[in-house]
Amino acid sequence: MRPPAYNGDDVQQISPEQGERNVAMAVCVQLAGRAIIRVVSRCEEAQDNCNLDLSECQLMQVPDAVYHLMRHTELKRCNLSGNVITKIPPKFAVKFSLITELNLSHNQMSKLPEELAELQALERLDISHNTFIALPPVTCRIPQLKRLLANNNSIIDIDVERLRHAPALEFIDLQANPLTARMHDLLGTLTRIKIELTPRQVEEWEDLTI
Template identity: 85%
Template sequence: MKPPAYNAEEVQQISQEQGERNVAMAVCVQLAGRAIIRVVARCEEAQDNRNLDLSECQLMQVPDAVYHLMRHTELKSCDLSGNVITKIPPKFAVKFSLITELNLSHNQMSKLPEELSELQALERLDISYNAFIALPVVTFRIPQLKRLLANNNSIIEIDVEMLRHSPALEFIDLKENPLPARIHDHLQDLSLRLRIDLSSRQREEWEDLSV
């Protein structure tokens, strides 16, 4: 079989496209390399100050290498904000069991693993600016959790009874969520027990009907 024949113009176009692909690949490799260097450097810092800051590191998940690098460090806090993480693996709670603060804001998460309830020392959890449509019930089972930031999500569902019986929760931020009026009213009834920040109650369509 004869190889396909190209004229000079087609050869030039193919060569240009290949060159553009090579440049794009080189840029991606360079960016990935910088991201890896940044992650390793921040893990080394955390070995000294016990505060792991992996914010704005272009992460789609927590790399296994992070668990390996931090295996001899008892972390106090972990910041994973400003990435494109969609989920946290169950082993996270096992590897970082002593953290008191966890920042997962500005990611693309819609669920949390049940294993987070094993974070016995966690007092502050930030899941704001994500893609949650229901407030994760595991947050009501974290024994020492005092502050929960869940603003700027798409939350329409909350188990108010479980929230009522959360063991240590003192403050929850639910601003900028499309909460149904019924849930909004139930949450206001809880305001004597804990502090809840809410956006203005949205009127239901039937409430706008004139009698």
């Protein structure tokens, strides 16, 4: 019995571009696999030390699997820095209600859920190096929050009166934000809270000595 004859036209040729895409896809799958392994490994570590470190894990969000893996652990600290997270879901505050420190720095967030006010034990919050244009109102409602790091954002708007009545806030870093002269003056009226600000550059039109 003769083997079937193949017409050259029947053999599918893979273009160089398709070959490159296939290689790229294989690399992406490999990287994703490594990222998943890293996340699971760090969750297992957190089950022992109550410190969940998911920094630099290529996360776009907090995976649902994390909540499942940590369901029997009373977390005290959570580090989500150095990812590409755009938002924190409301259920985060429910699942991790006992944390005292939360690091959300170096992500792509522009707002926070109001449910974070339910974090009754949170004392330190880092939202630096994100894309906030206003200081999230919820930061003034977290009952035990003492230190707030909000430097290196695009914050131009702050509700100073709301900030004045923050229940426990002692320190806030607002350096490297494009705050107006008026906002600098208003923040200067807050005496109970220590505020770090980048010295404002005087515009040419403001310099009356010219």
